[in-house]
Amino acid sequence: MELGMIGIGRMGANMAQRLVRDGHKVVGYARTAKTVQDRVNEGAITSGATSLEDVVKQLSEPRILWLMVPAASVDDTIAQLLPHLSPNDIIVDGGNSHYQDDIRRAEELKKHQIHYVDCGTSGGVWGLERGYCEMIGGEDEIVAYLDPIFKRLAPGVEAAGRTEGRTGEPTTAEQGYLHCGPHGAGHFVKMVHNGIEYGLMAAYAEGLNVLRHANIGKKQHLVDAETAPVQNPEHYQYDMNLADITELWRRGSVVSSWLLDLSAHALMQSPDLSNFNGRVADSGEGRWTVKAAIDEGVPAHVLSAALYDRFESRNEAEFANKILSAMRFEFGGHHER
Numbered sequence: 513m514e515l516g517m518i519g520i521g522r523m524g525a526n527m528a529q530r531l532v533r534d535g536h537k538v539v540g541y542a543r544t545a546k547t548v549q550d551r552v553n554e555g556a557i558t559s560g561a562t563s564l565e566d567v568v569k570q571l572s573e574p575r576i577l578w579l580m581v582p583a584a585s586v587d588d589t590i591a592q593l594l595p596h597l598s599p600n601d602i603i604v605d606g607g608n609s610h611y612q613d614d615i616r617r618a619e620e621l622k623k624h625q626i627h628y629v630d631c632g633t634s635g636g637v638w639g640l641e642r643g644y645c646e647m648i649g650g651e652d653e654i655v656a657y658l659d660p661i662f663k664r665l666a667p668g669v670e671a672a673g674r675t676e677g678r679t680g681e682p683t684t685a686e687q688g689y690l691h692c693g694p695h696g697a698g699h700f701v702k703m704v705h706n707g708i709e710y711g712l713m714a715a716y717a718e719g720l721n722v723l724r725h726a727n728i729g730k731k732q733h734l735v736d737a738e739t740a741p742v743q744n745p746e747h748y749q750y751d752m753n754l755a756d757i758t759e760l761w762r763r764g765s766v767v768s769s770w771l772l773d774l775s776a777h778a779l780m781q782s783p784d785l786s787n788f789n790g791r792v793a794d795s796g797e798g799r800w801t802v803k804a805a806i807d808e809g810v811p812a813h814v815l816s817a818a819l820y821d822r823f824e825s826r827n828e829a830e831f832a833n834k835i836l837s838a839m840r841f842e843f844g845g846h847h848e849r
């Protein structure tokens with residue numbers, strides 16, 4: 513098939529390359545000409561385009577335009593593309609858009625007889641070799657038409673052992689892509705996926721931090737007079753090797769996972785992670801998941817706490833903590849140490 517990949521940064525370029533390797537034609541576009549040329553030289557795209565109009569011109573109808581641009585740029589990109597498109601062309605948003613934006617965009621594009629598909633894409637920088645997990649929303653016949661592309665981008669059934677009881681021809685879910693429902697459904701599933709991602713990451717981070725402090729009994733002399741002393745310091749005399757523990761858990765343990773694999777790799781390279789400052793960004797999906805939980809009236813304790821952890825990591829609790837210290841001083845004359 514033919515496809516225009518708009519946004520050929522790390523993620524878009526790797527996706528393009530996976531398609532090119534399978535014989536698909538991919539016209540790539542980025543705002544800087546050098547990026548486009550680099551991708552042509554790397555063989556990640558079959559040809560480069562100098563503008564969005566040029567992407568459209570190089571494709572035959574019905575055209576497939578796959579967007580891998582930041583969520584904030586999607587509306588603008590679509591507005592610039594629209595004058596060059598024809599009825600039945602298809603826009604796929606493969607980034608991390610809010611699902612409610614998908615619903616709105618699909619409605620607007622329908623007036624121009626342009627089809628819109630939302631595709632939450634997971635896999636990060638490893639996707640070129642591992643494949644991408646795709647969570648898809650849109651019209652049945654359009655999603656079916658795009659099947660060869662989704663199939664090639666997906667990891668394939670061999671990426672995980674088959675679930676007991678599933679037999680016969682593997683479903684698309686077993687191959688790593690799923691038509692989740694109408695417009696927005698793909699990004700809704702990806703949104704919750706990322707909410708879970710925050711929760712899992714926070715669980716590993718907190719657990720490993722408890723292990724890291726298992727030697728606190730040895731540091732009793734460092735604890736200031738205002739802080740409660742460690743009870744039974746003899747119980748906290750362990751210098752844990754976190755690189756080895758995470759490596760250990762990768763094999764046969766209940767908490768093995770890809771996130772753990774990546775943690776083990778990071779800790780092996782830098783046991784104290786001194787190459788990071790611990791300020792953790794968030795792109796929005798964790799917030800949207802918590803918002804959806806509130807709208808639905810369902811509890812999401814872990815996902816909420818994990819989201820607030822990220823805010824705290826960026827010193828957003830600093831003033832609240834000053835208020836605590838101030839009140840403590842006001843009522844008890846307690847000084848900070």
Ligand SMILES: O=C(O)[C@H](O)[C@@H](O)[C@H](O)[C@H](O)COP(=O)(O)O
Nearest residue numbers: 634635636706793794795796797
């Ligand atoms: O599944 C994935 O590949 C990831 O979830 C990815 O899509 C994610 O958006 C970014 O890696 C960072 O997201 P945050 O900035 O919200 O941590």
